Amino acid sequence: MNKKVSIKDIAQAVGVSTALVSYVLNNKEKEARVGKEIAQVIRDTAADLGYQPNQLAKSLKTGKSHTFGLIVADISNPFFANLARNVEDEAQKFNYTVLFASADESPKKSQNLINMLTERQVDGFIIAPAENSQNQIEALLKNNIPLVLIDRYFKGLETNYVVTNNYESAYNAVSHLIKVGHKHIGMIAYKTDLVHMLERKRGYIEALKDHKLLKAKTPLIKTVDFDFTQDDVEAAIKALKVQNPKMEAVFFATNTLTLKGLKALNNMNWKVPDDIAIVCFDESEAFDFFYSPLTYIEQPLLEMGRKAVQVLIKNISDKKSTHTQLSIPSKLIVRQSCGSDKAEVR
Amino acid sequence: MNKKVSIKDIAQAVGVSTALVSYVLNNKEKEARVGKEIAQVIRDTAADLGYQPNQLAKSLKTGKSHTFGLIVADISNPFFANLARNVEDEAQKFNYTVLFASADESPKKSQNLINMLTERQVDGFIIAPAENSQNQIEALLKNNIPLVLIDRYFKGLETNYVVTNNYESAYNAVSHLIKVGHKHIGMIAYKTDLVHMLERKRGYIEALKDHKLLKAKTPLIKTVDFDFTQDDVEAAIKALKVQNPKMEAVFFATNTLTLKGLKALNNMNWKVPDDIAIVCFDESEAFDFFYSPLTYIEQPLLEMGRKAVQVLIKNISDKKSTHTQLSIPSKLIVRQSCGSDKAEVR
DNA sequence: CTGAAAGCGCTTACAG
């Protein structure tokens, strides 16, 4: 056997029209009031022939592909890989297939992927938008294509989104450092205007302000380019130390920044938490193995993945639905890198 | 604008047949000898209207979806996530889109995913096959569907595959332990009949044999179930130690086993490499941060991903092509967990 | 150089 079997083959084998076969195989026998026996014969024949419906033809006819696109920055980043897995599982519950793609924070790649997926007739998108891709999102919106942003969003753009409560998470993490006794706290972020990063910075600044610890005119923040190296992070740390020689703690804004940062600290031979206390946004398997297990912000990956799918599917089935904007709380996991075992999880 | 623009809309706007539009937009003007001016008008109009071809319709007509399925055990496992990324990038070079899916080592899930992807008319598959899924692979083969196995394969099954040279890699790693002076070496694997694991075990055994270190009738190997916990691994390590109280080194067969294993060792308070030397198959970001940086086998992820795509695409374009079976060398990255800094990378 | 027409594999009013 080589040629694929179609509805027509079944119709011929049974001796009925393709319409009947279609009705039966889609369980619309009652609506179409198909005979009970003939329905069974059709079913049996389909099974015998090993019939597998052609979803492409189905989609072309119905205008629904039961498919959506998930565009992330990089599927090999554990944050996105885990998110993707949760999205995959949730989508499956609704009988949706997800097409993954990595845009590498590049608006050009992002646009290419959106085009590619649109041409494949995805019913909607879940996107962790790259910087400077706001116009792409707006274009999708204008074309009335269902979508939900994830991890990041654009201020003032009316869309669905599902994100971690970045501001509060950062605020809490920095407040924890303060509570534990640190007064001179720096922050390392990467260069971007994306809201999630701005919110993390804002959380950092406000926490300091509220504790009367923001004295200098310029906050103790350094940013590195998106494709930073360990050396870049090391340079940033050193620059902070120059800016404020009393710096005793650093808040890292992402898991990748932290990973490079820890290597840089090892390289510089600064001990955690004695020479420098650490707290970081997002997690990594590696944090468990650092000699001073890290205190970190655990993002709600499972809930984010699930909600994103649910919101998208709601939007697909009801294109006029109002926007859903979710900012989900994280959890601060307190361990040893801030220099205190006594503080408890809040 | 809401309704999608089709080739028909362009044809009407320009005042030609849809055939012409199709030829021009597919750059087949010379074959069809379309007029130069009219071709330009068609192109301009297409651009003006924001035309995006419907790939589904195209695929339905041509019988090629320019799509393939990638089925792995779990996309959130860094090994597969990295592999997936390399596959994605390589596929894109050939203008292919990849549909990812996770089968969780379950033959039932695997079959569901294969069906789903087949119905979506993928042109081929790249599969890290689950245990007991051999019949599924055979079915695909019988239906003449292009496919390449990755990471694992089935002995005696005539298919394309691209894997790490598991036997040699394991052999080298264990030989390294021996060279460094260890005589009583255990191995922790997970329970499966999949070839990659059998090969790793065989490499371990042969290395010991060749060095006259395999004395006991039963080799010093313990296996845990696929969904093992840290406690399972700890129990396995202890059992090995009971079996041979002189055990001084352990070879872990995967990255996940190693991660749980290291936590178990910490929990038991065994020091690496003094109480126990370690070498492991596959890598993890975490290994860099363990107090005794791990010696590990670095798998050729980039080459595996690339080759798999290339072999698949060759098979798609030439269904009669002979099978390509690649076993790619790994690299042993020597660091401190085996108890010697002197040994160099081989 | 260009158009009419068939067909990919489905679904779904419509008619009987």
Add this chain to the structure above:
DNA sequence: CTGAAAGCGCTTACAG
């Protein structure tokens, strides 16, 4: 209860 027919958006021989 069942069939004939149109049509989703394309491609591609075929005829002129």
